[in-house]
Amino acid sequence: MSEPILKRVCPEKLMRIPTNANKWIRTHFATPTPHIHHLHMRPPKLPIIGNLHQLGHLPHRSLSKLSDIYGPVMLLRLGRVPLLVVSSAETAREILKTQDLNFCTRSSLLTLKRLSYNFLDVAFSPHSEYWKEMRRIFVQELMSSKRVHSFAPVRGEEVANMVDSISKSCACSMRPVDLTEELFSLTNRVICRIAFGKSYQGRKFDGGKFSEVVYEVMAVLGTFSASDFYPSSRIAWAVDMITGLKGRLERCFRDFDKFYQQIIDEHLERAENKQDDDEEEEEEEDIIDVLIGIMRDQSSAIHITADHIKAVIMNIFLGGVDTGAIVMVWAMTELARKPELMKKAQEEIRTSVGNKGNYVEEGDLNQLHYLKMIVKETLRMHPPGPLLVPRECMNQCKVNGYDISPGTRAMVNVWAIGRNPEYWDNPDEFCPERFEDSIIDYKGQQFEFLPFGGGRRVCPGMTMGVLNVELALANLLYCFDWKLPNGMNVEDIDMDEGAGLAIHKKSPLFLQTAFNAEHYSRRDRDKFGRDGVGDDRVSEAPRQNEEGAGRDQGKCRHERDRRFEDSSINYRGQHFEFLPFGGGPRICPGINMGVLNVEHALANLLYCFDWELPNGMNVEDIEMDEVAGLELRKRSPLLLGGTYTNQTEKLKEKVRLMLKNTSGQIAKLELIDTLERLGVGYLFEGEIKKSLEDIDHNKNKWTKDSLYATSLTFRILRQHGYKESAGNENM
Ligand code: HEM
16 A cells, blocks of 8 residues: 655655655645735635744744744634734734734633633723723722832842842852842742732742743643634543643642732731720731722622632733743843943943932932833843734734734734834844934834833733832942953854743843942941941051942951951950960961051952853862971962952942032142142043143132042052152152
8 A cells, every 4th residue: 555645754855856845845834934025915825723833932033034034914814713813013013902802802811811710801801891991900009109119128128139139149149149039039029028028028939939920821822722722622622631731731720820819818916906905006008908898898899708809809810920020131142242331321320320229219210211211121132022912803803904803812012023024123132312403202002112012902910010120220230340251252152032921031141240349339338337247357458449338348248257256356366265376475477467468458459350260160179188297288289260340430339429529629730730740640631631721720729538549549540559759758
């Protein structure tokens, strides 16, 4: 019996056999070639599966390629379900505005139905009076501007925790920071606290299982479900059973449900205790408190139960955790690829926020226009929901002249629209400046830019989502300098996307930090006392150098050195558990000079360079063997990679700032005089000229201000190795 043609025939052979089967396969499996004239709105489909095979691993990209051939309105069939895909601003306007009422319901998908307690939520509930009321509650009670701003302390504290955690880890090791991990954990903590309240801070829910459940739910939601494409088919139902999807879904549901119930019970109990105890202090309400309030309110238009609360909380988790972190990771990735843009953003933030605090606060964000443009540009290139949340057509209607029947699923490819050269110059280029002087924003009114969707179903968490992203990014850029890990080039950054419910960066983003010395040291000084934690260890240089005292004295060292913190133990021979210089009458007489030499050299090595292990070497590889002899030496030489931190540039920056900020005229003159006498005036020619022009020479008066300015300049310059020029030895 002859073999069926398709079996075991390699593609090369197929190309050579001019049979009808070959022609058919070529038409149906062909990779679309862009820029072919739009043939028809319906890409050819296969029996049974329809166009499912054309969705690929990343449907927004595959559909974008298909639309290059078949036009901005395409009608496909996924299994048994018709799907309308629109990929232009004009057609998006048609779906989200002109015909919004025809397209504002959602499809009934297997996983969503279960996790939303049979559509008691907002996001996946079909269009109905019930959805309208739930959305009203969501928008007016949970996400109102007042409520979102009432959560400012939560966001502030959690962002500060993240900054501290990064500071700590980079002070402990030179290892690059896993920003993906840090940012996902940040959004998770923020949303947890906003939804469940303060009292749960730091507590591990269900033995830490909660985060695992959230991740598993995300994974389940991103999994292909046969029942969604073959509704009411027994075979599809069996496929979902066999693949284990149903089992996973049930487990997720049970875990979530148990957890939510426990939290709701605790809130109810707390609310009752509060009623009994009038003295109780007013606590900020969390989302569950607000929902319980509505549940108890008899006059509410719908009767809210614990299941409604659970469904809404599920929306907040699915809507809030991943999306925010995804945008932050892409933004940092794009900035790592373009360090000049990162520097520009840092300059804006550092100039605007200055030294007034340790972190950027929400109140500072309004001034950060460039940062806002970065967020917009990231949302344009990497919208976390590239196809929005799928909608469904409710009534027979026409789109671009094509008949669309009720029950047709509808997707708006906002990713393709955001990358369309018709609306954006160099669409694949990350260029925040394109939003300068532009009125385009993401509120759903401009159809070439729809990261939050539009129309009746537009994202109600937009304000909170953007605030979370802006605040975290601003702090990452304010508190740290970032660079790629050693040995890595910009071209090595992996820009691949991972498939899932929301499109994230496939591989984690690792970046190396260098503290922003000015701000980091301020923070440490504030936290650990004005003179810094290193006072007992590093004496001369850091003590003199107020600006740099905290550099490289991260919290981690502080923690490691705790054994000497608040301890009276010293090496002067009085404490017999610690005798590096001996004790008694024969104690080392060179103790002061010895310590001073060591401290001074160490302080400068740490101040002037960033150190790290040579490539490919780990902390465990450092040889700690000693060599026997009179002194206990390290056996092998210590090889470290050092990066000079460009002190001249730093010095220039500091002195320039001083020249600018010194207000007394005589103080300015003194400063200039000092610079000249030290022979470094040429470095500041421009600034000196400008200052001299400003100075009114008649007002010469010796002031405290001028004395301070002069001595400070001396200190700074000397620490940077500038010696007085010949003829000025008497200074
Ligand atoms: C940067 C962050 C965020 C992005 C990019 C984003 C994006 C989106 C998108 C694209 C949609 C679908 C809109 C449509 O179908 O037209 C959506 C819907 C939704 N989002 Fe967001 N979102 C974000 C943050 C949040 C947050 C923080 C929450 C909740 C606290 C949230 C809750 C929701 C809900 C409940 C819906 C469904 C609305 C409905 O169907 O009526 N989102 N979001």
